[in-house]
Amino acid sequence: MAQDTRREKRLAHIMNELEARGIPQMLVTDPASIEWLYGFGINPGERFYGLLLRAGSEPLLLVNDLFPTPDDLAVEVRGFRDTDDPIELVASLLDPQAPLGVDKFMAAHFLLPLRDRGAASDFVLGSFAVDGARSIK
8 A cells, every 4th residue: 555655656746747847748668767666677678668657647568478567566557579569559659749758768769760650749858757756765
């Protein structure tokens, strides 16, 4: 219960910071930040791994099916296979009319194809929101 409350406060802080700067959606791709929020972490190597945060929606964890997730993980999980295009999946979940915050760890081989597909109206650094929440002790 305490973990759920802590996670909710952390997510609320992140979303409030993003909203204050007009960023309604963000992809968190840093495994350490995702683990900090949900207590579940993997080392995805070169595979896509991200937490999609959207104003007015529940967070969504996007993870390759090679990495099993606990059944009791407190976030909706959307899996995909190595043969799937994770960029297509991510783009289908984004609002192309709104800017997308990305963290400082998002690999260019994922970021640039999203940009090229017009998956968001703009791509902005959103690390300040997660970093700010992580700095609160």
